[in-house]
Amino acid sequence: MQKRLVACLLSLPMLVLAATPVVAETWKPAPGEAKTFYDADFLRVDEKTGLVVLRIAEGKGGGPYKAWPAGKGPIMLFALDCAADKWMDLGMDFAGDKGLPKNWRQEAKVDDISGAAGKAGKLACEARESLPKTPLP
Template sequence: MKRLVVCLLSLPALAFSTASTAETWKLAPGETKTYYDADFSRVDQATGLIVTRIAEGKGVGPYRDWPASKGPILLFALDCAADKWMDLGMDFDGTKGLPKGWRKEAKIEDISGAVGKAGKLLCETKDSLPKVELP
């Protein structure tokens, strides 16, 4: 019985980690070099925040094919209702997950100022994004 409980509790984390292996880098509307990962973007059930990642350069995945010269992949959490964003760090090789306590990061004004038009698009399509329990 204990094993079943442990397995069931680990499913949300597993779902998040396995879902991030698929990558679909899409050019943000109206942008010329900023891409967002449509497969990674999701809504946190607990807070309603959108977790996403963006990068500048040429959108080729997976990470091992993303040249370091194109810059890091940036992780963000978006609070669309307040038009604020949270910086969750940089990722260079695809191994970075959400940092501990990520929901407590400082919120900064103006989503489009940091995440660009991809942030606006994600906020507009929030209802169509997967809603998951994030760690």
């Protein structure tokens, strides 16, 4: 009986973690770009490296959301090294539920943030001091 009680009490924190709601998505239009949106809730600074993590998508006025149809275009993930004006391609997501890939900090850096992430990337770099600094995996 006592072993069951201990097992039950130990499993409670896991239930709380499993019941935690998924982070919201707030898709906002990139300034000056008619069809590009960025996820304001995903936008953050990696505490370890100072890289800005951003996801963008192209779509119509309603913007992309979870389960965004693949025909509308993928959600693209980037890490931005704003000081060096370089970006890292972290892959594409077709459902809105992809996290950062394993060892993402080792990806190759490419020149010209605005060439890849457009005006959303420029906006992210300008706002980096006010973005949440997070210990990312």
